[in-house]
Amino acid sequence: MLIVACPTDASLNRVPRASLDRHPKCGRCHSPLFAGKVVELNGANFESHALKSDLPIVIDFWAAWCGPCRMMTPNFEMAAARLEPRVRLGKLDTEAEPAIAGRYGIRGIPSMVMLRKGREVARTSGAMPTSAIIDWVEKAL
Numbered sequence: 024m025l026i027v028a029c030p031t032d033a034s035l036n037r038v039p040r041a042s043l044d045r046h047p048k049c050g051r052c053h054s055p056l057f058a059g060k061v062v063e064l065n066g067a068n069f070e071s072h073a074l075k076s077d078l079p080i081v082i083d084f085w086a087a088w089c090g091p092c093r094m095m096t097p098n099f100e101m102a103a104a105r106l107e108p109r110v111r112l113g114k115l116d117t118e119a120e121p122a123i124a125g126r127y128g129i130r131g132i133p134s135m136v137m138l139r140k141g142r143e144v145a146r147t148s149g150a151m152p153t154s155a156i157i158d159w160v161e162k163a164l
């Protein structure tokens with residue numbers, strides 16, 4: 024069994040590993056646990072996704088004023104559709120959540136950090152095309 028955070032309400036769900044690709048739904052809100060979309064991370068849902076979930080999470084640390092960050096957004100979204108359910112992809116606005124960005128030592132954006140249960144597994148900086156994001160994630164897994 025894996026603990027998986029719901030992308031809609033951040034509630035924690037137990038999902039058999041063999042059922043990850045069978046379109047499991049949240050036990051609380053009944054939304055799909057894997058919609059192939061990026062999760063918007065914030066102070067309210069960060070702990071569920073980054074610390075409590077058994078899925079690795081790749082976080083794109085970004086800001087609205089950052090041109091390269093905005094250019095990478097569609098690439099990151101396409102990567103989410105191809106990488107779920109093996110890994111969750113989330114975006115964290117460093118302007119809205121400076122304490123979380125500071126906790127992970129983010130000094131430049133865009134930066135991607137892969138976490139497992141809150142521990143950093145891999146990190147890279149700079150805007151990337153979809154194929155490079157997928158390659159980087161697969162190597163880090």
